[in-house]
Amino acid sequence: MEKLYFGSATDNPELTDAQYCTLLSNTKEFGQITPGNSMKWDATEGTRNTFTFAKDEAILALAERNGQKVRGHTLVWHSQLPISNGGFDNATLISIMENHITEVVKKWKGRILHWDVLNEIFNEDGTWRSSVFYNTIGEAFPGIAFRAARAADPSAKLYINDYNIDGTGAKSTAMYNLVKKLLAEGVPVDGIGVQAHLIVGNVPSTMQNNWARFASLGVDIAITELGIRMTFPADAAGLSQQADDYKNVATACINVPRCIGISRFHPYKYSWIPAIFPGQGAALPWDEDMVVKPAYAAIAGALT
Ligand code: 9MR
Numbered sequence: 214m215e216k217l218y219f220g221s222a223t224d225n226p227e228l229t230d231a232q233y234c235t236l237l238s239n240t241k242e243f244g245q246i247t248p249g250n251s252m253k254w255d256a257t258e259g260t261r262n263t264f265t266f267a268k269d270e271a272i273l274a275l276a277e278r279n280g281q282k283v284r285g286h287t288l289v290w291h292s293q294l295p296i297s298n299g300g301f302d303n304a305t306l307i308s309i310m311e312n313h314i315t316e317v318v319k320k321w322k323g324r325i326l327h328w329d330v331l332n333e334i335f336n337e338d339g340t341w342r343s344s345v346f347y348n349t350i351g352e353a354f355p356g357i358a359f360r361a362a363r364a365a366d367p368s369a370k371l372y373i374n375d376y377n378i379d380g381t382g383a384k385s386t387a388m389y390n391l392v393k394k395l396l397a398e399g400v401p402v403d404g405i406g407v408q409a410h411l412i413v414g415n416v417p418s419t420m421q422n423n424w425a426r427f428a429s430l431g432v433d434i435a436i437t438e439l440g441i442r443m444t445f446p447a448d449a450a451g452l453s454q455q456a457d458d459y460k461n462v463a464t465a466c467i468n469v470p471r472c473i474g475i476s477r478f479h480p481y482k483y484s485w486i487p488a489i490f491p492g493q494g495a496a497l498p499w500d501e502d503m504v505v506k507p508a509y510a511a512i513a514g515a516l517t
Contacts, residue, residue: 216466217326218282219516220245220476222438225268227483228275236503238279245326246276247284247437247476249485255293257317261309264316273324284437284476285321287329287374288314289358291344299345306349311361318365327435329374329406330362331355337377339387355391356400363401374406374437380417381426392430404433404473409462413443413451416458421465428471436466436475440496441508442486447495456511459498463515 221243227233237243250256251268258264276283289310291297296309318328334342334355341347346354355373362371373392378385388405395402405427417423424434441458443451466472479485482501486494498508 216472216474216516218245218474218476219243219512220247220281220284220474222247222249222286222476222478223272223275224249224479224483225251225271227479228271230482232503233482234275236499238275238281240279240281243281245282245284245474245476246272247286248272249286249479250293252285252317253287253290253293254313255295258313259295261296262312264320266320269321273321277324282326283324284435285318285325285328285369286437287332288317288362289330289346289354290332291342291346292333294345297345299349301345301349303350306345307354307357310346310350310354310358314358314361315365318362318369322366323368325366325369327370327372327404327406328362328366329437330358330371331373333375334373335375335378335384335387337384339383356395356398359395359400359402370403370433371401372404372406372435372437373402374408376408376410376438378405379407379409379411379423380419381423385423385426389426389430392427392432396430396432402432404435406435406437408438409436409440410438410478411441411458411462413441413455413458416441416461420462421468424465424469424472428469432471434466434469434472436462436472438478439475440478440484440486442490442493442496444493445495447500447506451495452507455495456507459508460511460515463512467515 336342378388427434441455
């Protein structure tokens with residue numbers, strides 16, 4: 214199957230940085246953009262049933278001007294969620310969730326390649342993550358969410374996205390089993406998003422097999438938030454290992470026909486990593502001055 218893009222996330226505050234925008238807009242580097250925050254619930258429906266779309270419009274406009282595809286991220290997530298405290302009965306929360314999905318997806322109908330309908334719904338051991346959606350609606354919430362998204366934009370491919378489902382393991386198996394069950398019920402799931410927040414020297418050797426296992430369900434695979442972080446300072450050995458690691462990720466995607474594209478997350482200068490994992494970062498093929506690192510040639514070599 215054809216590969217559709219190598220892409221990047223971005224966020225509105227970064228768009229004032231001209232040097233960065235030039236790189237982001239270079240379609241020889243990036244064929245796709247993911248808004249890192251501006252399509253999330255807190256950005257689009259900060260107050261119940263009041264929708265704001267200016268930030269996402271700015272990113273969509275940039276991508277469309279450049280001729281880049283857009284992944285919509287994300288509709289139903291436990292985080293950045295103003296209604297996370299709950300207090301709703303089942304029917305009320307279903308209608309809040311359906312209304313959110315319908316309004317946001319309808320707004321950008323025809324302009325979004327993929328939607329991450331669900332994000333991060335599993336614990337590491339493969340059990341359901343506690344969230345207002347699971348705790349109130351139970352195991353029915355994924356099917357309801359996918360059906361609402363399909364109805365709002367039949368042309369967008371619909372994804373379930375998570376981290377630590379890169380290689381095999383309990384969480385990957387939970388993803389496999391849920392998607393299998395949803396498909397058997399006729400729920401419109403088109404793809405599994407593998408975030409791929411990886412660590413230098415610790416990239417799972419089972420990635421390719423795991424993605425092939427997902428693909429055997431009849432869905433696409435997208436690598437959605439790729440970064441391979443290391444402990445600062447980034448030394449020559451780390452950079453060389455990182456190049457090998459990136460090559461392995463790109464090769465695994467090439468070798469799995471239904472792996473349709475790779476997106477990386479924000480560049481180091483704007484990365485979320487040092488805030489969450491102090492002392493770590495340097496996760497991308499460009500350094501903070503946007504100079505290519507050894508990983509860049511390794512990825513290019515694997516993809517061509
Ligand atoms: O990149 C996003 C960062 O700017 C936000 O502060 C953070 C807050 O939750 O979310 C980041 O993106 C996350 C993504 O939406 C889902 N996967 C994990 C990413 C890193 O936390």
